[in-house]
Amino acid sequence: xxxxxxxxxxxxxxxxxxxxxxxxxxxxxxxxxxxxxxxxxxxxxxxxxxxxxxxxxxxxxxxxxxxxxxxxxxxxxxxxxxxxxxxxxxxxxxxxxxxxxxxxxxxxxxxxxxxxxxxxxxxxxxxxxxxxxxxxxxxxxxxxxxxxxxxxxxxxxxxxxxxxxxxxxxxxxxxxxxxxxxxxxxxxxxxxxxxxxxxxxxxxx
Numbered sequence: 017x018x019x020x021x022x023x024x025x026x027x028x029x030x031x032x033x034x035x036x037x038x039x040x041x042x043x044x045x046x047x048x049x050x051x052x053x054x055x056x057x058x059x060x061x062x063x064x065x066x067x068x069x070x071x072x073x074x075x076x077x078x079x080x081x082x083x084x085x086x087x088x089x090x091x092x093x094x095x096x097x098x099x100x101x102x103x104x105x106x107x108x109x110x111x112x113x114x115x116x117x118x119x120x121x122x123x124x125x126x127x128x129x130x131x132x133x134x135x136x137x138x139x140x141x142x143x144x145x146x147x148x149x150x151x152x153x154x155x156x157x158x159x160x161x162x163x164x165x166x167x168x169x170x171x172x173x174x175x176x177x178x179x180x181x182x183x184x185x186x187x188x189x190x191x192x193x194x195x196x197x198x199x200x201x202x203x204x205x206x207x208x209x210x211x212x213x214x215x216x217x218x219x220x221x
Contacts, residue, residue, distance in 0.1 A: 022215040028113065029062045031212040035184075036066025039108075042186045042201045043141050043175050044071045047106040050082045051099045053127055059113030063143070067108070087111070087123055092130040100134040105170075107131065107138065112145025112218055120149035120218070125156050132165040139171040145218055147174045153195060167191045182210050 023031065044050055050071060054064040068082045075081070083102070085095045099107060109127055112120045124146045131140075142153075150156055157163045166172060172189040174197070186201040205213075 022217075023212060025058065027212055028059050028216055031209070031216055032059055032062040032113070033066045034206075034209045034212070036063050036068075037070045038184050038203050038205075039063075039143075039175060040067035040070025040072075041074055042184070042203055043067075043173055044075070044106065044108065045201070047071075047075075047139065049080060049102075049104045049106070051102070051104040051107045052082065052084045052110050053087055053095065053107060054084060054110040055113075055115060055123070056086045056088075057114045060110055063113065064110050067110070087127070089123075089126065092126060093133070096127075096130040096134040096136065099131065100136045104136075105138045106141055107136065108141040108143070109146050110143050112143055112149060115218070117145070117149040117218055120146055121151075121155050124150050125162070128156055128162060128166070132162065137169065139173065140166070140169055141173040144175055144177060147176070149218075153189075157191065157195065163191065177205075177213060179205075179210055179213060182207075 044067065050068070052064045052068060054060045064084050068084070072081055085099070109124055111123055124142070147153070153166070157166065172191070173187065174189060175184055175186045177184055182205045184203045184205060185199050187197040187199050190196045190198060
């Protein structure tokens with residue numbers, strides 16, 4: 017694991033099972049077919065599997081309810097084309113467990129650029145670490161073309177953590193002159209989950 021995090025690999029993976037359960041249950045509520053774009057490392061893979069398992073258990077175990085796409089820069093066009101043509105009504109960007117935050121920001125921006133090129137018009141959901149890495153999307157919204165694209169999407173969702181009050185907060189994002197968060201759900205965290213979140217940190221910039 018990275019030198020910053022005080023959590024062991026076992027704890028990091030278990031943390032993603034807890035987080036993935038709540039994200040699949042709450043952030044993905046109402047979607048019929050979800051594409052998850054993740055990084056091919058241990059933690060991101062664990063998160064993706066956990067959230068899709070949670071999503072399927074609550075909203076229906078059926079054919080083609082979800083799909084995982086592994087981030088590879090030279091395959092982004094292929095991935096985005098499959099998503100745009102595949103009938104997915106939502107894309108979840110699941111990045112940030114083992115990668116430097118600057119790289120997570122770069123990857124998130126490239127994913128959104130690629131989805132724009134292939135005219136994906138569904139909903140976008142963003143993992144909290146991708147949200148933080150992009151400085152609450154400001155690194156992306158600073159470019160008019162990408163801001164216009166994000167504004168055109170059906171919906172943008174993100175979850176954040178309030179560890180002091182032991183909560184995950186689930187928001188819808190509205191892009192106007194300023195970015196506004198509108199909370200639509202919240203979930204109480206267990207003591208165990210809070211402790212793991214407190215000791216798990218991504219690598220520095």
